Amino acid sequence: MRILLVEDDTLLGDALQAGLRQAGHAVNWVSDGISAETALMTEDYAAVVLDLGLPRMDGLEVLRRLRAMKNTLPVLILTARDTVEDRIRGLDAGADDYLVKPFDLAELSARLRALLRRAGGQPSSLLVSGEVTLDPATRRVECKGKEVDLSAKEYALLHALMQQAGRALSRTQLEQHLYAWGDEIGSNTVEVYIHHLRRKLGADTIRTLRGIGYVVARTESQP
Ligand code: CA
16 A cells, blocks of 8 residues: 655654565655645655644644645554644544654554555455455455465555455556555556466456456455
8 A cells, every 4th residue: 555654753764664665565654744745746655644733734734725625645654743633633633543752563464454445445454355365454365265375566566456345446546555766667567467466366356357357256245
């Protein structure tokens, strides 16, 4: 999943970017409010991790403008402002969740997973499509009950498809889940990863909709 990280503290931003990448996300990092707004208007993201104290435009203002445009993207705010009023202001402005600095990277990952899950309308954390299951918490993928070894990009692609099972994703949308700014994108990499996934998970796991994109079947997850 591609995440927009908005943080002006270089050390913290570095650590967050590394941590989010480790968790399998493609991360675009900007360090001021105006750049955040531009990024949000021009690119697709699965979620935003948003600092509040930012140069050029405050994080709360970025959030208010995003919500004023009826954009429902999940937003997790990071704040050193730990008074109750500040947290309430953030939530009132449309944040879905918040973390008070300093926080633990593992907690940030867990909260992001929960936000992405809710945004994808998934009642349980386990994603299921036919005989394939994917657990975002452990990054474990199974096919017919057997663990399948996937590369980071293969996993990211499958996660994107399973998160929105039943909906077709275009090649461009899938590329946005796989790559951050500055990454080199090969001309047919999505096709290559789809090919690998089909080989590992069965040819009919991912359907091609000609001229539209790729889709996996939607299966209600097990309790
Ligand atoms: Ca800051």
